[in-house]
Amino acid sequence: MSDSQQPQMQNWNAFVEQWNEQLLEALENNMEAQAQFVESWSETVGEVSEENEISDGVEGYARAYETWMNASKQMVDRMNDSLEGEDVDVDEFRDIWLNTANEAFKDVMSTTAFARMTGETVGDVLELQQQADEASQETLRTLGFATEEGVVEIGDRLVELERRQHAVESKLDRVLEHLEDEQ
Secondary structure: OOOOHHHHHHHHHHHHHHHHHHHHHHHHHHHHHHHHHHHHHHHHHHHOOOHHHHHHHHHHHHHHHHHHHHHHHHHHHHHHHHHOOOOOOHHHHHHHHHHHHHHHHHHHHOOHHHHHHHHHHHHHHHHHHHHHHHHHHHHHHHHOOOOHHHHHHHHHHHHHHHHHHHHHHHHHHHHHHHHHHHO
């Protein structure tokens, strides 16, 4: 090997080594994400009380797990293709994991267990929001400021006064017309 080819070969080796390190790091990060997903889902399924929800949750988990395993196989296949000399874009690996994450979450989110837990969470948040609103209204009332309830009441009274005013104006217009007709 000539001296001029040696730096090119070293650059190529450094590039391939860096690419392999990045690929392995991405694979490791995605496997960790998968493990966290499985652990989180296992905890979620453990909290579900109704048997049909457990069954549905386990089926959703199984579909999500199968999706992740298919992605792992796809990753290995593409890595092998790359090692065999095929030009594989690094973005393709990212896309495999992003698409897999979307599919796995669809598998999980379509279960009744997930729907029940989401509903409970939304209910809890709405209850906390209502308690916070009540506390803020009480604080405003204590400090002598206008509260939402007071402003709404005043608005309702103004609307009623406006309605009555229009009724009085209509009657007054009829009285004036009648008086003009008599003249």
